[in-house]
Amino acid sequence: MNGISLDRAYPDLFSPDEATLVGRFLDDPIPLRARQRFVRARETLTHSAYLVDGFVGRYRSDWTGRRQFLALQIPGDFIDLPSYMLGRLDHDLDSFTAATIRRMPHEKFTALRQAAPDTYDKLWRISLIDAAIHRYWAFRVGRLVGRARIANLFAEIFVRQFSRGLCDQDRFPLPVTQNDLAEAYGMTPVHANRMLGELRAEGICS
Numbered sequence: 001m002n003g004i005s006l007d008r009a010y011p012d013l014f015s016p017d018e019a020t021l022v023g024r025f026l027d028d029p030i031p032l033r034a035r036q037r038f039v040r041a042r043e044t045l046t047h048s049a050y051l052v053d054g055f056v057g058r059y060r061s062d063w064t065g066r067r068q069f070l071a072l073q074i075p076g077d078f079i080d081l082p083s084y085m086l087g088r089l090d091h092d093l094d095s096f097t098a099a100t101i102r103r104m105p106h107e108k109f110t111a112l113r114q115a116a117p118d119t120y121d122k123l124w125r126i127s128l129i130d131a132a133i134h135r136y137w138a139f140r141v142g143r144l145v146g147r148a149r150i151a152n153l154f155a156e157i158f159v160r161q162f163s164r165g166l167c168d169q170d171r172f173p174l175p176v177t178q179n180d181l182a183e184a185y186g187m188t189p190v191h192a193n194r195m196l197g198e199l200r201a202e203g204i205c206s
Contacts, residue, residue: 003029003052003100009076009164010126018119025112026050026102032095039093045083047103051075054099055175059183060091069183071134072096072157072176076164081127084109097175141186146195149185154205 006019014022029052032038039045041060051073058070070091073079083089084106113120136156140149157174161167176184182192199205 003102004076004164004166006076010122013122013125014119018116018122021116021119022104022112022123025108026104029100029102032099032101034095034097034099036095037092038095038101039080039089041091042088045080045088045106047105048078048080048084048109049101049103051077051079052100052102055096055173056099057094057096057176057180058091059094067183068186069180071130071137072184074157074160074164075166077130078123078126081123081130096180137184141184146185146187146191147198149187150181150192150195150199151204153181153184 005016006014006022007016008019027047032054039049053075055075056073056077056079058073059067060070061067079093079101080089109120109123112123133156140152144152154174158167158172161172162169167173178192178196179189181196182189185192185195187195196205
């Protein structure tokens with residue numbers, strides 16, 4: 001598998017041999033431009049995608065076009081596993097940066113289930129881990145105050161990247177704009193700017 005492999009992304013879940021096996025079911029790498037929408041809500045999907053490198057965001061929009069940023073996907077994530085069972089997603093997927101994905105056609109999931117059912121089941125454990133992260137995003141926006149929402153998200157993204165060897169202990173990449181962060185925090189860009197300024201002034205982040 002090109003890029004970060006499943007055993008590096010989930011070392012307690014996949015062995016190197018299992019990661020190699022899954023890699024055989026993935027299609028060739030596909031490059032994405034920065035800020036490219038590559039999955040639209042409710043469109044029929046015949047494949048799921050593994051994020052080799054770059055960053056991808058999940059969004060839902062209201063009838064006026066205003067967006068809510070739902071999740072940030074980092075290298076090593078399967079970004080739309082539920083589409084195998086559902087045939088579509090209920091949200092959009094946008095690349096934040098130039099990125100690379102490798103698709104797994106849904107018929108290959110069926111082949112993997114027949115060839116290696118234990119490895120196939122582990123893919124659904126990934127989906128359950130993602131669901132737990134999504135529930136925490138709902139908790140963050142619903143219960144934490146402004147500065148805590150921002151600091152908590154920064155801590156999450158740092159831990160997820162550090163656990164995969166994608167950053168050092170004192171810094172991590174987060175290629176999103178202030179407007180993106182405001183959409184993630186459920187606040188206006190002006191409020192997000194003020195909260196970020198307070199965190200910088202207190203030396204909590206830079």
